[in-house]
Amino acid sequence: MNKIPKTIFLIAGEASGDTLGAELINSIRNQPNGKNIEFIGTGGQKMKTAGLQQLFDLTEHAVVGFWEVLKNYFKFRRLFQQLINLAIKNEPDAIVLIDYPGFNLRFARAIRNHQRQGTGAFKKWQPKIIAFVSPQIWAWKENRLKQITSDFDLMLSIFPFEKSWYAKRAPKFAVEFVGHPLVDRFSAEKTENNKTLSNPDLFTDQPEVLLLPGSRQRELEKHLPVMLDAVTIIAAEIKIKVRIVLPNEKMLSLAKNIVPTGTEILLQIGNLEESLNQASLTIASSGTVTMECAWFKVPTVVVYKTSLITYTIGKILVKVPYMAMPNILAEEEIFPEFLQNEATSDNIAKASLLILKDSTERQKILTGLEHIATQLGEPGATSRAAKHILKSIE
Numbered sequence: 001m002n003k004i005p006k007t008i009f010l011i012a013g014e015a016s017g018d019t020l021g022a023e024l025i026n027s028i029r030n031q032p033n034g035k036n037i038e039f040i041g042t043g044g045q046k047m048k049t050a051g052l053q054q055l056f057d058l059t060e061h062a063v064v065g066f067w068e069v070l071k072n073y074f075k076f077r078r079l080f081q082q083l084i085n086l087a088i089k090n091e092p093d094a095i096v097l098i099d100y101p102g103f104n105l106r107f108a109r110a111i112r113n114h115q116r117q118g119t120g121a122f123k124k125w126q127p128k129i130i131a132f133v134s135p136q137i138w139a140w141k142e143n144r145l146k147q148i149t150s151d152f153d154l155m156l157s158i159f160p161f162e163k164s165w166y167a168k169r170a171p172k173f174a175v176e177f178v179g180h181p182l183v184d185r186f187s188a189e190k191t192e193n194n195k196t197l198s199n200p201d202l203f204t205d206q207p208e209v210l211l212l213p214g215s216r217q218r219e220l221e222k223h224l225p226v227m228l229d230a231v232t233i234i235a236a237e238i239k240i241k242v243r244i245v246l247p248n249e250k251m252l253s254l255a256k257n258i259v260p261t262g263t264e265i266l267l268q269i270g271n272l273e274e275s276l277n278q279a280s281l282t283i284a285s286s287g288t289v290t291m292e293c294a295w296f297k298v299p300t301v302v303v304y305k306t307s308l309i310t311y312t313i314g315k316i317l318v319k320v321p322y323m324a325m326p327n328i329l330a331e332e333e334i335f336p337e338f339l340q341n342e343a344t345s346d347n348i349a350k351a352s353l354l355i356l357k358d359s360t361e362r363q364k365i366l367t368g369l370e371h372i373a374t375q376l377g378e379p380g381a382t383s384r385a386a387k388h389i390l391k392s393i394e
Helices: 015-029 046-052 066-071 073-091 101-117 119-122 141-152 161-167 187-192 217-237 251-256 272-278 289-295 307-319 323-331 344-357 357-374 381-392
Strands: 008-011 038-043 053-057 094-098 128-132 154-157 174-177 209-211 240-244 266-269 279-287 300-304 337-339
Touching: 008 015, 008 073, 008 101, 008 279, 015 038, 015 046, 015 094, 015 381, 038 046, 038 073, 038 344, 053 073, 053 217, 066 128, 073 101, 094 357, 094 381, 101 128, 101 141, 128 381, 141 161, 154 161, 154 381, 161 174, 217 240, 217 251, 217 279, 217 300, 217 344, 240 251, 240 272, 251 266, 266 279, 279 289, 279 344, 289 300, 289 323, 289 357, 300 344, 337 344, 344 357
Parallel strands: 008 038, 008 094, 038 053, 094 128, 128 154, 154 174, 209 240, 209 279, 240 266, 279 300, 300 337
Antiparallel strands: none
């Protein structure tokens, strides 16, 4: 007999995953057969508020890059084992792993290995293991496909091309395109966003430049200084307002130590959607936030700097020509990208000034962003994901 109530185990390790996880919990609760589900695992404050019984906040430990992960190996091994023990103890009906592939792919493999090696009552535990957001194995590490199809029961995809990508290589593997959560998350704000070439407040009368240096400490330390140098160059040519949006108090405190005293730069926590609606230009760390910039139709200069080891390994493995997802979806460089040694203040400022001063350049970007928005599916992404998850454990 199935356990009542049923239990879903969730792992999200980054701020973007915490947001998505909270939305998923709420969507499951809103389903007729999801009201009595128990949620355990780890995420961030948003998932905890939504009802997750949280072992610890994994988002506080987020790092990026091969070298950065290696330096924190023992800490992550300890956290990893705590979560494995929690899953084994509670034997959830489903394990939903939200993005965060470096950690979550290993977690899925560890659970499957425990099952295969288990004896007695443990062998009866057969949770459905589900990935919500496909790892970008189409960009690199395609050799992980065999592991993924072996360890996961279901892949919930947020980009339309991924379902056909899997179908060509693993036709029996269950993949469902549920749509992008941005469509629901910011639908109201999008209708208010009327950026046009003729809007003087946005493009000629002291335009606002938004800085999004990243959600992790290492990203902020790498990106914010060069972004600040770039806006200094921009401000020498045209009058601008500058705003920095950070994800939490810790990142805000770090940013205050980097921003020169006496400047008129505005710093804030959250409220990204309102800031994007007001921005003429964004200078952003490559990541999930570039899709939000695309959704709000904000011309963006993408920046990414990491350790030399991480960059060198990534350059060897990555098979796609762009890093920012909007460019990948468009199959062209709509947002200018500057990576590693090319991510200089001069390069960033030059690209930014071109966007702010050249109406033809802005029009090209805005036209490309309209095409991207049409690829993200209909509203109801997390609701469809919730239905697939609940169906898998009926």
